[in-house]
Amino acid sequence: MKSKRSGWKLLTILVLSYAVIIAVSVALGWDKFIVLDPKGPVAEVQQKLIILTGLICMAVVIPVIVLMVYIVWRYRDTPDNDAPYQPNWHDSKLLETIWWGIPIVIIIVLGIFTARDTYKLAKPPVTDANPITIQVTSLDWKWLFQYPGQKIATVNYVQIPAGVPIRFQLTSDAPMNSFWIPQLGGQEYSMPGMAMQLWLQADKPGKYFGSGANFSGRDFAHMQFVVESKPQAEFNEWVKQVKASSPELTKEGYTQLAKPSTAKQEFFSSYPDDLYTEIVDKNGGIYMKHEMDSMNSGSYNGSTKP
Amino acid sequence: MWENIKDFASTFFVTGDPLIYGADVSIALTSIAIVFVLTYFKKWTWLWREWITTVDHKRIGIMYLIASLLMLFRGGVDALLMRTQLALPNMKFLQADHYNAVFTTHGTIMILFMAMPMMFALFNLVVPLQLGARDVAYPFLNSLSFWLFLMGAMLFNLSFVIGGSPDAGWLSYPPLSELSHSPGVGENFYIWGIQISGIGSLATGINFLVTILKMRAPGMKMMKMPLFSWSVLSSSIIIIFAFPILTVTLALLFLDRFLGAHFFTMDLGGNPMMYVNLIWMWGHPEVYIVVLPAFGIFSEVVATFSKKKIFGYNSMVFSMMLISIVSFFTWAHHFFTMGASANVNVFFAISTMVIGIPTGVKIFNWLFTMFRGRITITQPMLWTLGFIPCFAVGGATGVMLAVAPADYQYHNSYFLIAHFHQVLIGGVVFGYLAGIYYWWPKVFGFKLNDRLGKWAFWLWNIGFYVCFMPQYALGFMGMTRRLYTYGSDTGWDLGWAPLNLISTVGAFLMGLGFIFQVWQISYSIRKGERDLTGDPWGGRTLEWSIPSPAPMYNFAVEPQVTTDDAWWKVKEDRAKGIKPAPVKYEPIHMPKNSAIPFVMSVCWFIAGFGFVFDWMWMAIPGLIGVAICLLARSFSYDTDYYIPVDEIERTEAALRGRTV
Numbered sequence: 001m002k003s004k005r006s007g008w009k010l011l012t013i014l015v016l017s018y019a020v021i022i023a024v025s026v027a028l029g030w031d032k033f034i035v036l037d038p039k040g041p042v043a044e045v046q047q048k049l050i051i052l053t054g055l056i057c058m059a060v061v062i063p064v065i066v067l068m069v070y071i072v073w074r075y076r077d078t079p080d081n082d083a084p085y086q087p088n089w090h091d092s093k094l095l096e097t098i099w100w101g102i103p104i105v106i107i108i109v110l111g112i113f114t115a116r117d118t119y120k121l122a123k124p125p126v127t128d129a130n131p132i133t134i135q136v137t138s139l140d141w142k143w144l145f146q147y148p149g150q151k152i153a154t155v156n157y158v159q160i161p162a163g164v165p166i167r168f169q170l171t172s173d174a175p176m177n178s179f180w181i182p183q184l185g186g187q188e189y190s191m192p193g194m195a196m197q198l199w200l201q202a203d204k205p206g207k208y209f210g211s212g213a214n215f216s217g218r219d220f221a222h223m224q225f226v227v228e229s230k231p232q233a234e235f236n237e238w239v240k241q242v243k244a245s246s247p248e249l250t251k252e253g254y255t256q257l258a259k260p261s262t263a264k265q266e267f268f269s270s271y272p273d274d275l276y277t278e279i280v281d282k283n284g285g286i287y288m289k290h291e292m293d294s295m296n297s298g299s300y301n302g303s304t305k306p
Numbered sequence: 307m308w309e310n311i312k313d314f315a316s317t318f319f320v321t322g323d324p325l326i327y328g329a330d331v332s333i334a335l336t337s338i339a340i341v342f343v344l345t346y347f348k349k350w351t352w353l354w355r356e357w358i359t360t361v362d363h364k365r366i367g368i369m370y371l372i373a374s375l376l377m378l379f380r381g382g383v384d385a386l387l388m389r390t391q392l393a394l395p396n397m398k399f400l401q402a403d404h405y406n407a408v409f410t411t412h413g414t415i416m417i418l419f420m421a422m423p424m425m426f427a428l429f430n431l432v433v434p435l436q437l438g439a440r441d442v443a444y445p446f447l448n449s450l451s452f453w454l455f456l457m458g459a460m461l462f463n464l465s466f467v468i469g470g471s472p473d474a475g476w477l478s479y480p481p482l483s484e485l486s487h488s489p490g491v492g493e494n495f496y497i498w499g500i501q502i503s504g505i506g507s508l509a510t511g512i513n514f515l516v517t518i519l520k521m522r523a524p525g526m527k528m529m530k531m532p533l534f535s536w537s538v539l540s541s542s543i544i545i546i547f548a549f550p551i552l553t554v555t556l557a558l559l560f561l562d563r564f565l566g567a568h569f570f571t572m573d574l575g576g577n578p579m580m581y582v583n584l585i586w587m588w589g590h591p592e593v594y595i596v597v598l599p600a601f602g603i604f605s606e607v608v609a610t611f612s613k614k615k616i617f618g619y620n621s622m623v624f625s626m627m628l629i630s631i632v633s634f635f636t637w638a639h640h641f642f643t644m645g646a647s648a649n650v651n652v653f654f655a656i657s658t659m660v661i662g663i664p665t666g667v668k669i670f671n672w673l674f675t676m677f678r679g680r681i682t683i684t685q686p687m688l689w690t691l692g693f694i695p696c697f698a699v700g701g702a703t704g705v706m707l708a709v710a711p712a713d714y715q716y717h718n719s720y721f722l723i724a725h726f727h728q729v730l731i732g733g734v735v736f737g738y739l740a741g742i743y744y745w746w747p748k749v750f751g752f753k754l755n756d757r758l759g760k761w762a763f764w765l766w767n768i769g770f771y772v773c774f775m776p777q778y779a780l781g782f783m784g785m786t787r788r789l790y791t792y793g794s795d796t797g798w799d800l801g802w803a804p805l806n807l808i809s810t811v812g813a814f815l816m817g818l819g820f821i822f823q824v825w826q827i828s829y830s831i832r833k834g835e836r837d838l839t840g841d842p843w844g845g846r847t848l849e850w851s852i853p854s855p856a857p858m859y860n861f862a863v864e865p866q867v868t869t870d871d872a873w874w875k876v877k878e879d880r881a882k883g884i885k886p887a888p889v890k891y892e893p894i895h896m897p898k899n900s901a902i903p904f905v906m907s908v909c910w911f912i913a914g915f916g917f918v919f920d921w922m923w924m925a926i927p928g929l930i931g932v933a934i935c936l937l938a939r940s941f942s943y944d945t946d947y948y949i950p951v952d953e954i955e956r957t958e959a960a961l962r963g964r965t966v
Contacts, residue, residue: 057702186714193572284572
């Protein structure tokens with residue numbers, strides 16, 4: 001009996017100390033939870049939804065666990081336990097209706113929020129600023145960004161103007177990947193032969209973490225990139241500077257770039273016209289024109305119309 | 307000549323890594339040791355007669371169990387290798403290629419070669435006994451299923467030392483898994499290992515569906531059937547509809563790689579999205595295939611150890627059947643972020659959440675089975691009580707993941723990894739372990755040691771939370787899955803190190819738990835408490851009405867069932883002094899052993915190995931061997947026999963005489 005009790009004591013100490021470790025590390029590293037620290041309207045909608053649904057789920061789970069602990073303790077099989085024992089009680093229409101009902105109600109509530117935000121995020125985040133388009137290509141194992149409006153290109157670095165909705169068009173000239181900037185919003189796959197679309201926006205200037213989220217081969221772990229958001233004027237200045245001081249990206253240059261390897265940040269003052277269209281087409285986009293048009297309700301060749 | 311041989315050997319055998327040389331040596335030593343022991347103790351004929359050619363469901367179940375525990379070890383070692391590599395940032399323990407192979411084999415082995423056979427072990431060990439049947443509907447097919455599974459698993463595992471492991475993820479998404487990006491033989495091993503064992507899985511699904519529908523004891527109406535058997539029925543239905551999809555998908559991928567077809571390449575009008583859809587049309591139902599039997603186990607365990615009837619039997623049956631249907635309408639939630647329209651995402655988000663309704667109901671029914679019962683915390687019950695909170699949390703994060711817009715932030719992150727490990731370990735592994743502890747005395751005739759078992763349980767349970775709770779947090783920190791390294795080496799340091807270290811500690815605690823279980827089994831074989839009653843737990847269902855281990859014909863006399871919890875009823879009647887009807891033995895019709903399943907599976911192995919290396923001179927004879935086995939079976943008429951009454955009398959007298 002005594003050893004049993006000390007076992008429970010040990011377990012309680014373990015659980016408590018673990019809780020303390022977790023609490024302390026969470027408190028010390030709160031700003032590290034970048035998904036919960038949004039810097040743009042898309043990530044903000046998602047963060048609110050994460051917290052809301054998390055709380056609803058906790059409101060169900062915690063009582064269930066408490067109830068379980070209570071029942072196991074109350075109806076334990078000891079000779080002196082005076083709790084009622086009804087070995088043949090196995091049916092209650094009322095109780096069963098209650099616990100078919102509770103999850104149904106919760107699912108309805110969650111379903112409404114899900115539908116609301118799904119339709120909301122399919123549209124550009126704000127409509128009063130003119131969006132810009134950036135064409136993103138995932139390569140083995142690096143990211144190429146083309147600015148059709150500005151006619152510049154970058155590798156593993158993308159600068160965006162703050163407060164402006166960005167229409168990222170995503171494709172891949174390698175196995176599929178997924179384009180993710182947690183503080184600006186959720187990810188979207190980049191797939192060969194397709195031009196996918198993802199709306200994101202940064203509200204304020206800042207430097208954000210971006211990465212490939214879907215495994216794409218050997219050096220996938222090195223597909224992290226920098227997203228920098230700057231005021232519009234500084235962004236324009238940066239574009240000018242890249243145009244003035246960087247080399248061109250030629251066809252041959254792209255062929256080299258696309259070969260499997262890791263890469264540092266690179267900047268290009270120009271790129272071959274239609275490079276993005278060619279990448280999409282040569283990977284099979286040519287067979288999917290119709291589908292792509294209906295998917296994006298717009299062409300993928302660099303139009304900046306939302 | 308010598309140069310050619312050297313060239314061939316350097317690509318045929320995997321080289322360059324001390325871990326692999328270690329494996330080579332240990333495989334060679336183990337094989338020599340096994341051969342030596344079998345020869346020394348003159349056990350070859352015993353092995354052939356009693357095990358390799360057996361069609362007895364109990365023996366087949368034991369072989370499934372042994373194989374699945376070995377695979378749990380292999381998959382577990384993979385997991386520990388990964389966690390070691392991730393324990394600290396910029397670790398140099400595993401190279402990228404090696405890490406990628408390890409997470410691929412970890413996932414494939416744990417689902418297809420650990421969870422599935424452990425589940426089939428429990429199907430085989432329990433279902434016929436629960437139904438009051440003498441074997442499954444198709445004993446020959448049952449043996450074939452096992453050998454196909456084992457040969458498939460062996461073929462897959464061989465890739466570790468020969469040719470090279472697959473390294474494109476456990477679901478092998480194209481285009482990464484196509485020849486263009488995975489030119490080695492690893493993907494071929496993946497395809498053929500799964501294909502060969504997949505035929506076996508499909509056959510087992512059919513076998514148990516028919517067994518449950520046709521082989522129940524007289525009087526056992528469907529709605530009087532034990533809940534574990536119901537869960538097997540629902541799982542079998544899903545197997546029958548889901549596994550053909552897997553077979554076709556992998557066959558198409560093979561055609562792409564082997565004949566240069568373009569089903570899943572983007573050129574010439576193929577589409578990798580098609581693969582992603584197909585593989586998840588199997589892959590999502592697959593998780594319900596493995597978790598439903600766990601639900602069935604908990605239903606049995608909770609009722610037995612609360613000494614109370616299961617609460618809401620009808621709801622339990624209905625919810626399992628509902629899950630088996632709805633599970634086919636949720637697959638797209640695995641790729642909300644692949645550009646489907648908002649309508650599609652909303653549909654699949656809600657269909658996914660709907661699964662939570664019947665699952666939630668089951669949890670309440672288990673709780674209210676305990677309510678007003680008398681609860682004893684034995685080992686099976688301990689795992690059940692560990693399961694409920696773990697699965698409740700895992701289910702809740704599953705509902706969170708189903709919220710499509712939020713999933714854009716969870717997808718591919720460690721939040722997802724933590725979620726599915728929580729439902730697969732907390733649900734499936736805890737469930738199967740509860741089942742193994744529960745039915746162990748029935749299968750082997752002795753209980754597993756309590757004290758060692760409790761150590762194992764607490765190490766597993768605490769290790770689980772230490773390992774996976776930090777991973778939810780890592781997901782919110784932006785850490786994605788399948789990274790072989792992180793930290794300054796990759797350009798960003800986002801503070802992932804401390805939580806990764808904690809997580810690794812947890813993984814090793816679970817590894818320690820497994821070691822305790824191995825210790826527990828080897829200790830209990832020698833010193834475990836023997837079960838002389840056949841009913842060590844105070845069971846409610848028919849498997850507890852016969853001696854442990856069960857005689858080869860299971861039931862000397864077909865049981866007559868009038869109510870659910872059939873054995874409980876018999877015990878109640880006995881307590882009231884009602885005498886059972888006098889026993890009259892009749893000859894028992896039994897299937898004969900056969901070597902064909904084993905030989906045919908070996909032929910499949912040879913064919914599969916030939917296809918892996920594109921060696922038609924090997925593959926074609928292998929397939930011819932398969933065809934010959936099929937013909938041989940078609941023309942064999944001497945497949946059954948009768949056990950005479952006097953032999954039954956002798957066996958029963960010996961068994962009952964032992965019984966107190």
